[in-house]
Amino acid sequence: MQGEVYPKVYLYRRIVKAKLFIDENFAENIDLDNIADTAFFSKFHFIRLFKKTYTKTPHQYLTSVRIERSKLLLQEDIPVAEVCYAVGFDSVSSFTGLFKRTTGITPSAYQQERQRIRQEIKSAPLKYIPNCFAESHGWAKKSNFQEAEI
Amino acid sequence: MSIFVLDQDNAYEFYVNKLGFKVHTDAPMGPGARWLTVCPPEQPDLEIALMAINEGMMFTKESAHAMRDLVSKGTFGFGVFECNDLLATYEELKAKGVEFKKAPTQEFYGFEALFTDDSGNWFSLGQKAK
Numbered sequence: 001m002q003g004e005v006y007p008k009v010y011l012y013r014r015i016v017k018a019k020l021f022i023d024e025n026f027a028e029n030i031d032l033d034n035i036a037d038t039a040f041f042s043k044f045h046f047i048r049l050f051k052k053t054y055t056k057t058p059h060q061y062l063t064s065v066r067i068e069r070s071k072l073l074l075q076e077d078i079p080v081a082e083v084c085y086a087v088g089f090d091s092v093s094s095f096t097g098l099f100k101r102t103t104g105i106t107p108s109a110y111q112q113e114r115q116r117i118r119q120e121i122k123s124a125p126l127k128y129i130p131n132c133f134a135e136s137h138g139w140a141k142k143s144n145f146q147e148a149e150i
Numbered sequence: 151m152s153i154f155v156l157d158q159d160n161a162y163e164f165y166v167n168k169l170g171f172k173v174h175t176d177a178p179m180g181p182g183a184r185w186l187t188v189c190p191p192e193q194p195d196l197e198i199a200l201m202a203i204n205e206g207m208m209f210t211k212e213s214a215h216a217m218r219d220l221v222s223k224g225t226f227g228f229g230v231f232e233c234n235d236l237l238a239t240y241e242e243l244k245a246k247g248v249e250f251k252k253a254p255t256q257e258f259y260g261f262e263a264l265f266t267d268d269s270g271n272w273f274s275l276g277q278k279a280k
Contacts, residue, residue, distance in 0.1 A: 009237070009241075013241055015238060016238055016242045016245060017245075019242065020242065020245060053234070053235045053238045054234070054235070054238070055234055121175065121177045125177050125179060125185070128177060128185065129177070133185075136207050136208045137179070137183065137206060137208065138206075
């Protein structure tokens with residue numbers, strides 16, 4: 001592949017590096033001013049460019065990453081308070097409020113819903129698989145699928 | 151929609167950990183069988199099945215071998231993805247090890263790059279109109 005030549009590639013690489021830093025260090029107490037400095041931007045310029053690229057400010061993006069990661073941990077049945085601190089929040093009430101504003105339900109309700117879905121996938125997997133695929137694999141309801149060991 | 155992949159574990163790593171897709175359903179379906187679907191982060195209703203190519207009801211031994219050969223040679227292009235900023239997405243995916251057949255290029259139909267998944271399937275990546 002030939003070398004890429006497009007305007008301001010160096011700017012994009014610095015913004016992407018900042019985003020990837022947030023992705024990898026979201027659980028830490030990140031100082032977004034430090035990220036701006038590391039990327040050789042003024043704080044204002046950094047926020048403006050980041051938002052133009054990702055439609056979120058760095059702080060909004062950090063919050064969204066923490067909420068998304070918290071969903072994964074909640075699916076593993078880890079207690080809500082533990083999830084809160086594991087993803088970098090320092091207040092369970094703030095975490096719960098942010099989670100509910102983002103998803104529409106509380107972390108506990110989300111965890112219970114995921115438990116219900118997991119149980120249903122085990123007990124009635126054909127509810128989650130298109131019939132055509134199930135039939136092509138010999139898993140249609142009228143077959144001996146229920147006798148297959150899962 | 152369905153995408154045929156050579157290995158579902160590797161495909162999981164690619165689509166979830168590199169492209170940032172969300173897992174929709176990951177259900178074991180008996181020995182050697184797995185129903186694995188993912189969705190783009192902003193389209194939770196678009197369920198993409200990552201389908202293994204195994205001898206069984208769908209494939210004979212010969213057709214599975216032929217299909218795996220075709221997939222690994224990059225025969226199939228399964229569609230077009232869009233992103234908010236193509237240059238930023240291109241730099242990020244490259245940093246994560248995604249292979250591109252074509253860097254972002256202005257074509258007569260739009261600004262586009264082409265990348266391949268871990269199996270060899272290729273996709274167009276375009277930028278949303280602003």
